[in-house]
Amino acid sequence: MAGWNASDIPDQSGRTAVVTGANSGIGYVTARELARRGARVVLACRSEERGSRALARLRSEVPGVEAEFSRLDLGDLSSVREFAASYERDAGQRPGDGGLDLLINNAGVMALPYRQTVDGFETQFGVNHLGHFALTGLLLPLLLRTPGARIVTVSSAMHAVANIDIGDLNSERGYRRWIAYGRSKTANLLFVHELARRLAAAGCDVVAAAAHPGYASTNLQAAAPRMEGRKGAERVMRIGNGLVAQSADAGALPTLFAATAPGVRPDSFTGPRILGWRGAPARSWRAGWTRDDVAAGRLWEASEGLTGVEYGALKG
Known part of the structure; x- marks a missing residue:
């Protein structure tokens, strides 16, 4: 994969991709580059205003693109269910088998002050992990009937900050924002690990x-300071992004590689080549605890219980 870039993305004509958090940052770039290679893209975003604006931008940058915006709030499981039901209903009306080729679990929040989702989960765990766990499970039947389908979940090098605490998934015994973020990103990797195992077991x-993405310049870093009204901290984050971060275009390359490059292996973890910080996509280091079969299984069972979404086709 040396030197791999967006020009290496294979033709995506006839394929459909759902990209969460596609209104900005690496999510938008991911959707745009897939569209440039011929994919039909669904921008799954929480804000109708920002999602509609991103759709208009995409149509201006990729003339003739087949794209749509669909509202999805990963912090509200009823919204996740509504999105999945709407997608399945619309897919059934399209020519062909109405499946789904690519699900890009990209959306996320980072180091927020303590908040809870609509369903009462700590926000980082609820949005970054549980929302995507539920979405993937609800869309799984469409993915399973689509030859060559892929599910790509965006984690972070910051998963190394903390392993999950299976007895305190919602940080009820104390909340430290960066620890909670690290745990949510570890949960992403444990989810992929267990999902890959179950898919293989089911044939x-x-x-x-x-x-x-390594350290990519997006709106993610400034979100928490902005929520808290810390204008100085928000300014520092933006200056830091400008000085040391790679662009969102570069940060999206590992996601695009995992989604489209030939030979991508199940449970692989792709990130920037240079110290996991920047550069072309390469195999990324991951903490050993993200391959713990027991922890992955326990998190899976807890996630099914918390979301009410069971992966019936992948039992065991």
Whole structure:
């Protein structure tokens, strides 16, 4: 994969991709580059205003693109269910088998002050992990009937900050924002690990893989200071992004590689080549605890219980 870039993305004509958090940052770039290679893209975003604006931008940058915006709030499980039901209903009305080729679990929040989702989960765990766990499970039947389908979940090098605490998934015994973020990103990798195992056990050819952007300049870093009204901290974050971060275009490359490059292996983790920080996509280091079969299984069972979404086709 040396020197791999967006020009190496294979033709995506006839394929459909759902990209969460596609209104900005690496999510938008991911959707745009897939569209440039011929994919039909669904921008799954929480804000109708920002999602519609991103759709208009995409149509101006990729003339003739087949794209749509669909509202998805990963912090509200009823919204996740509504999105999945709407997608399945619309897919059934399209020519062909109405499946889904690519699910890009990209959206996320980082180091927020303590908040809870609509369903009462700590926000980082609820949005970054549980929302995507539920979405993937609800869309799985469409993915399973699509030859060559892939599920790419975006984690972070910051998963190394903390392993999950299976007895305190919602940080009820104390909340430290960066620890909670690290745990949510570890949860992403454990999810991919267990999903890949279950897909293989069921004899399915769907590839579940993970990626991370390194340090990419997006709106993510400034979100928490902005929520808290800390204008100085927000300014520092933006200056730091400008000085040391790679662009969102570069940060999206590991996701695009995992989604489209030939030979991507299940449970692989792709990130920037240079110290996991920047550069072309490469195999990324990951903490040993993200391959813990017991922890992955326990998190899976807890996630099914918390979301009410069971992966019936992948039991065991």
